[in-house]
Amino acid sequence: MTDLTDSTLLRERCFVAGAWIDADDGGRSPVTNPATGATITHVPRCGAEETARAIAAAEAAFPGWRAETAGRRAALLRRWFELILENREDLALLMTLEQGKPLAEARGEIDYAASYVEWFAEEAKRLYGDVIPSPLPDRRIVVVKEPVGVCAAITPWNFPAAMITRKAAPALAAGCTMIVKPAEQTPLSALALAALAERAGIPPGVFSVVTGSARQIGAVLTASTAVRKLTFTGSTEVGRLLIGQCAGTVKRLSMELGGNAPFIVFDDADLDAAVAGALASKYRNAGQTCVCSNRFLVQDGIYDRFAARLSEAVAAMTVGNGLEDGVQQGPLIDAAALAKVEDLVADATRSGATVAVGGRRHALGGTWFEPTVLTGVTASMRVAVEEIFGPVAPLIRFTDEAEAVRLANDSDYGLAAYLFTRDHARVWRVGEALEYGMVGINTGLISTAVAPFGGVKQSGFGREGSRYGIEDYVEIKYLCMGGL
Ligand code: ADP
Numbered sequence: 001m002t003d004l005t006d007s008t009l010l011r012e013r014c015f016v017a018g019a020w021i022d023a024d025d026g027g028r029s030p031v032t033n034p035a036t037g038a039t040i041t042h043v044p045r046c047g048a049e050e051t052a053r054a055i056a057a058a059e060a061a062f063p064g065w066r067a068e069t070a071g072r073r074a075a076l077l078r079r080w081f082e083l084i085l086e087n088r089e090d091l092a093l094l095m096t097l098e099q100g101k102p103l104a105e106a107r108g109e110i111d112y113a114a115s116y117v118e119w120f121a122e123e124a125k126r127l128y129g130d131v132i133p134s135p136l137p138d139r140r141i142v143v144v145k146e147p148v149g150v151c152a153a154i155t156p157w158n159f160p161a162a163m164i165t166r167k168a169a170p171a172l173a174a175g176c177t178m179i180v181k182p183a184e185q186t187p188l189s190a191l192a193l194a195a196l197a198e199r200a201g202i203p204p205g206v207f208s209v210v211t212g213s214a215r216q217i218g219a220v221l222t223a224s225t226a227v228r229k230l231t232f233t234g235s236t237e238v239g240r241l242l243i244g245q246c247a248g249t250v251k252r253l254s255m256e257l258g259g260n261a262p263f264i265v266f267d268d269a270d271l272d273a274a275v276a277g278a279l280a281s282k283y284r285n286a287g288q289t290c291v292c293s294n295r296f297l298v299q300d301g302i303y304d305r306f307a308a309r310l311s312e313a314v315a316a317m318t319v320g321n322g323l324e325d326g327v328q329q330g331p332l333i334d335a336a337a338l339a340k341v342e343d344l345v346a347d348a349t350r351s352g353a354t355v356a357v358g359g360r361r362h363a364l365g366g367t368w369f370e371p372t373v374l375t376g377v378t379a380s381m382r383v384a385v386e387e388i389f390g391p392v393a394p395l396i397r398f399t400d401e402a403e404a405v406r407l408a409n410d411s412d413y414g415l416a417a418y419l420f421t422r423d424h425a426r427v428w429r430v431g432e433a434l435e436y437g438m439v440g441i442n443t444g445l446i447s448t449a450v451a452p453f454g455g456v457k458q459s460g461f462g463r464e465g466s467r468y469g470i471e472d473y474v475e476i477k478y479l480c481m482g483g484l
Contacts, residue, residue, distance in 0.1 A: 004090045011191035014044050014211050017057030018204020023212060024049050031188055034100040034331045034367055035321040043187045046212035051179070051220040054208040058150040058177040059226045061205030066147050066175035070124045073173060077121035080200040084114040084165075087196065091161065093323075094188045099160055100330035100367075101285050102322040113161035113193075115449040116465060117169045123470050124173035140481040145474040147175030148252055149228035152221040154181045154214070154242070156234045157333055158288045160189035166449070166464045167231045167254075168193075168207060174473040176229075179208045179221065183234075185333055187211040222246050231472070232256070233290075235387075236413070236458050254462030254472045256290065256454060258387045259415030262408035263293035263444070264430070266401070267301035269420035270442070274302075275309045277444030278393065281418060283317065283371055286329050287391040288337070290459075291416035291438070291446065295377075295384045296395045297404050303397050307375050310393065311356040314371045319362055329391060331367040338367045341390030348374055348383040348394060358391070379407050387413070401426065405433045414457035418444055437463075 004010060013020040022028075027045035032038070044050075065073070084091065092106035101109070130143040151171045155163040164180055171178045182190035187209075194209040210217055221227055222245035229252035232242055236257040246253055263281060265274045281293045298306050322330035332338045338361065345359055358372030369390055377384055377394035384394050398404045408417060417436040421427060431439050437455040440446040447453060452463035462472050 003093060006087060006090055009087060009090045009094065009192040009195055010041065010188065011195055012041050012043055014046055014050065015191065015194035015198065015209045016050060016054045017208065018198070021050065023047070027212075029184065029212070031098055032185070033097050034333055035323070037366065040097055040188070043191070043211045046210050047216040048220045050212070051210055051217045054179045054210050055150060055220070055224050055226050057205035057208060058179055061203060062150055062177045065172075065177055065203065065206050068175070070127065073175065074121045074124040076200055076202050077117055077124065077169060077173060080197050080202065081114050081117040081121060083196040083200055084110065084117060084193070087192075091189065091192055094192055095160055095186070096322040096330070098186045098188050099157060100322055100333065102327045102330055105285060106322070109159055109162050112447065112449070113165040116162065116165040119449040119465065120169035120173040120470060123170070123467060126467075127174060127470060127474065138482060138484045140484060142479040142481065144477050144479065145174075146477050148473050148475055149176060150226050151176045151178045151229040151231060151473065152181070152227045153178055154218060154221070154230070154232045154234065155183060155190070157183035157185040158285055158290070160186035161193060163233045164190055164193055166453070166469070170464075170470040171473045172202070172206060174470050176473050177206045179210060179227075181210055181214065181217045181221065184211075184214065218242065219245065222251070223248065225249050228252060229254070229473070231462070239460060254464070255460030256462070256464065257458060257460040258413055259290045259292075259455065259459050260294045260385070260387055260411045260413040261291055261416040261418065263296045264404050264408060264417070264419040265296065265298045265302055265306055266404070266419070266421040266423070266426065267299045268422045269302060270422060271302065271305060271309060273442055274306060274420040275313055277418060277420060277440070277442070278310055279313055279444070281440070281444030282393050283314070283329060283391050286332055286369070288333060288389050292389075293393065293418060293444070294388055295379075296393055297398050297407055298395055299404070300397060300399055303395070307356060307373065307395055311373045314373050314393070315357045317371045319364065319368055319371065329371055332369055332390060333367070335367060337389060338369060341369050341388060341392060344383040344386065344388055344390075345372060345374065345392060348377055348381045351378070351381050353377045353381065353383070353394065379410065385411075401430065405430060409433070409435045412458040413455070415455035415459035416440065416446060
């Protein structure tokens with residue numbers, strides 16, 4: 001790891017209560033580079049005891065942190081934001097090493113992660129309340145917003161930095177304290193962010209990162225009465241489990257779960273834009289994002305042309321180690337991810353789909369899968385029903401708008417959807433008919449810190465980013481002032 005400009009950003013300990021600690025029992029887990037299979041380093045395998053200490057520290061730090069002025073919290077977050085950008089190259093390198101995404105994408109994620117910290121540093125100062133006209137002459141009704149309290153965040157490996165900052169920044173801005181449990185695969189990005197938070201002067205206990213056993217750490221975070229809120233990004237399956245675990249203590253929850261994004265291309269679409277949008281939304285991060293297009297619904301009249309153009313573009317993609325120049329697609333995160341993608345493609349071809357391009361493990365070996373386009377897919381095939389989380393585009397044919405909307409909404413998920421058309425009336429009709437939290441219209445890229453990110457149905461609830469994002473971390477209190 002001598003390639004880091006600042007080698008102190010490679011942390012091999014957890015950050016709890018403002019101190020860098022090992023697991024009580026000395027247990028450590030390897031962090032693996034998915035491109036080479038090599039062990040990068042080890043991080044502590046913490047469990048219940050260390051998590052309890054992180055909670056106690058967050059509880060102890062909360063009164064002081066909430067009592068700071070919004071301006072002071074904003075200034076510390078702003079400093080954190082600056083430090084993230086100043087260390088962009090090192091953070092991106094760490095991310096590519098542990099996660100596999102191309103370095104250019106890792107740099108993009110660092111900018112994106114930092115943008116949440118900047119945004120919420122600013123929003124900290126705008127957490128306004130209300131004065132409501134009173135029905136009685138001798139009363140005044142005042143609404144104030146207060147921080148929820150100690151928050152826990154459980155985050156995934158696909159965006160190792162941004163999924164942390166989009167939770168931690170609004171929490172800290174609102175005056176909450178937070179404990180993060182990052183994914184086992186990508187703890188180094190989380191620990192580097194903690195090192196920079198410490199450097200920025202964020203007080204001890206306000207932001208802790210505990211690595212280790214998901215089950216043990218999750219059990220303690222969810223059972224604790226001191227933890228008032230859990231925010232989770234990950235699979236619907238684990239989200240469901242965590243919602244259940246939080247029932248006992250009636251916690252506030254934000255859940256950003258799985259998706260099955262439809263990407264609808266109408267006959268009147270701009271073909272170039274649709275192909276560009278498809279590439280951006282499908283193959284980014286090797287298809288491992290919850291807003292990646294999962295099903296392409298393509299109208300009869302444009303289906304063959306879209307399939308041909310997309311296949312041509314996909315066949316030209318450069319696959320390799322994310323550290324190499326020009327690589328557009330890195331490896332999948334692990335062997336289980338590879339097996340799932342392979343299985344879904346095999347199931348589709350057995351059921352009658354055709355491989356237009358790709359379709360196999362890549363010649364590079366490891367966990368690489370070829371960028372793939374499947375034609376002749378039907379809505380009932382597993383590849384169109386399950387979240388693929390890999391570089392596979394299944395193309396389904398439809399005839400009219402009503403059928404497209406019906407197919408698009410025929411899912412338990414409701415995170416992101418995309419549609420391509422030049423008809424403005426259709427934009428509104430279909431945009432409103434789609435049961436999704438986010439709709440990209442003539443674009444395949446929708447994520448930005450200034451807009452509300454989140455889903456409906458079994459894709460979860462709560463919104464991250466935008467002015468709505470901080471609301472997930474505040475309680476509304478009503479003060480009724482009588483006898484005036
Ligand atoms: P993904 O499919 O992205 O790996 P997961 O839902 O499995 O999604 O993981 C997302 C996060 O949830 C990770 O930090 C993981 O460690 C954590 N996690 C997985 N299982 C549990 C559990 N039983 N309790 C608490 N956290 C869990």
